[in-house]
Amino acid sequence: xxxxxxxxxxxxxxxxxxxxxxxxxxxxxxxxxxxxxxxxxxxxxxxxxxxxxxxxxxxxxxxxxxxxxxxxxxxxxxxxxxxxxxxxxxxxxxxxxxxxxxxxxxxxxxxxxxxxxxxxxxxxxxxxxxxxxxxxxxxxxxxxxxxxxxxxxxxxxxxxxxxxxxxxxxxxxxxxxxxxxxxxxxxxxxxxxxxxxxxxxxxxxxxxxxxxxxxxxxxxxxxxxxxxxxxxxxxxxxxxxxxxxxxxxxxxxxxxxxxxxxxxxxxxxxxxxxxxxxxxxxxxxxxxxxxxxxxxxxxxxxxxxxxxxxxxxxxxxxxxxxxxxxxxxxxxxxxxxxxxxxxxxxxxxxxxxxxxxxxxxxxxxxxxxxxxxxxxxxxxxxxxxxxxxxxxxxxxxxxxxxxxxxxxxxxxxxxxxxxxx
Numbered sequence: 001x002x003x004x005x006x007x008x009x010x011x012x013x014x015x016x017x018x019x020x021x022x023x024x025x026x027x028x029x030x031x032x033x034x035x036x037x038x039x040x041x042x043x044x045x046x047x048x049x050x051x052x053x054x055x056x057x058x059x060x061x062x063x064x065x066x067x068x069x070x071x072x073x074x075x076x077x078x079x080x081x082x083x084x085x086x087x088x089x090x091x092x093x094x095x096x097x098x099x100x101x102x103x104x105x106x107x108x109x110x111x112x113x114x115x116x117x118x119x120x121x122x123x124x125x126x127x128x129x130x131x132x133x134x135x136x137x138x139x140x141x142x143x144x145x146x147x148x149x150x151x152x153x154x155x156x157x158x159x160x161x162x163x164x165x166x167x168x169x170x171x172x173x174x175x176x177x178x179x180x181x182x183x184x185x186x187x188x189x190x191x192x193x194x195x196x197x198x199x200x201x202x203x204x205x206x207x208x209x210x211x212x213x214x215x216x217x218x219x220x221x222x223x224x225x226x227x228x229x230x231x232x233x234x235x236x237x238x239x240x241x242x243x244x245x246x247x248x249x250x251x252x253x254x255x256x257x258x259x260x261x262x263x264x265x266x267x268x269x270x271x272x273x274x275x276x277x278x279x280x281x282x283x284x285x286x287x288x289x290x291x292x293x294x295x296x297x298x299x300x301x302x303x304x305x306x307x308x309x310x311x312x313x314x315x316x317x318x319x320x321x322x323x324x325x326x327x328x329x330x331x332x333x334x335x336x337x338x339x340x341x342x343x344x345x346x347x348x349x350x351x352x353x354x355x356x357x358x359x360x361x362x363x364x365x366x367x368x369x370x371x372x373x374x375x376x377x378x379x380x381x382x383x384x385x386x387x388x389x390x391x392x393x394x395x396x397x398x399x400x401x402x403x404x405x406x407x408x409x410x411x412x413x414x415x416x417x418x419x420x421x
Contacts, residue, residue: 071116284409
């Protein structure tokens with residue numbers, strides 16, 4: 001029960017457009033237990049699209065094609081699928097009359113080229129489109145390995161979603177055996193991708209089901225377990241069987257068991273403790289505050305902060321000694337500590353986090369090397385009355401400025417989360 005999705009349109013191959021239809025279709029298919037094994041984006045080329053349809057049909061039970069059903073010459077989906085299946089196209093007068101009637105309701109005459117939208121591939125079932133002029137088509141292909149299905153759907157998302165829900169799901173249900181797909185997502189911070197995989201691969205390599213995927217993005221690691229079973233109970237039992245040893249192997253390095261990011265986890269901890277947070281940023285330029293405030297309801301615990309990009313601003317707004325920075329550098333453990341303490345005192349916050357670093361790609365020679373970041377975390381006073389502050393240092397071997405900044409924000413959240421017991 002595998003499927004492949006083909007998005008059609010040369011505009012989808014530019015940096016200005018993103019295929020979102022496949023996300024909706026994947027979600028709908030997964031609910032039925034159908035696994036999407038490949039996605040393709042093909043430009044407005046009949047021969048290339050026909051080849052893609054043939055290849056997908058040879059490998060998967062269901063092929064879903066979105067886009068390319070308009071009336072113009074660059075709308076090639078009908079022609080390409082007919083070529084791939086070696087079938088004729090037949091003019092459907094009922095569809096043609098319906099398109100004409102739609103234009104009349106808009107007080108317009110139907111252009112002759114819109115007749116192309118009434119062409120139906122031989123043997124296809126017409127999928128009605130109540131939100132546009134282009135009908136879809138459902139084509140059953142009989143082959144030696146059993147019947148396969150091609151679904152041709154319109155490109156506009158509001159048309160595709162309505163058509164798939166109303167026309168395709170009822171046709172798919174009888175073809176799909178009772179299968180369920182369930183996933184479990186672990187999010188991990190504080191280790192490298194290679195160390196993560198080395199730790200858990202002896203566990204997940206024993207299984208083909210569930211499939212296991214390890215993802216990494218700017219210091220945030222994810223492990224996705226995906227089980228496909230005949231019942232909900234079997235899927236959950238299989239996820240427990242594989243997930244249990246993974247959880248034991250990673251321990252506290254797992255910060256989320258349901259795909260929530262660090263800023264959500266931290267927000268819950270702060271709210272539960274009736275605690276507040278403020279930030280003082282330099283190298284990240286507000287990126288840490290942006291992540292914290294991206295969580296709805298964050299105003300309940302986040303007070304605000306300063307972006308103190310220069311030494312003068314660190315002194316004036318946070319009270320960091322100019323002499324301290326002259327001695328140790330603006331990018332130093334001592335400056336990160338002073339920034340965090342100063343921010344906590346001025347904001348009256350329970351916790352304060354500071355970030356100072358050199359994101360590159362160049363350095364003026366006076367501060368730490370490119371990629372060097374210091375994090376300061378100031379918390380509630382200890383019993384002895386001494387300030388509770390810790391600092392952390394990391395050097396990323398990269399001169400990629402956005403990447404260093406993103407890693408720094410992730411590290412700051414990770415360190416704060418570990419302090420919030």
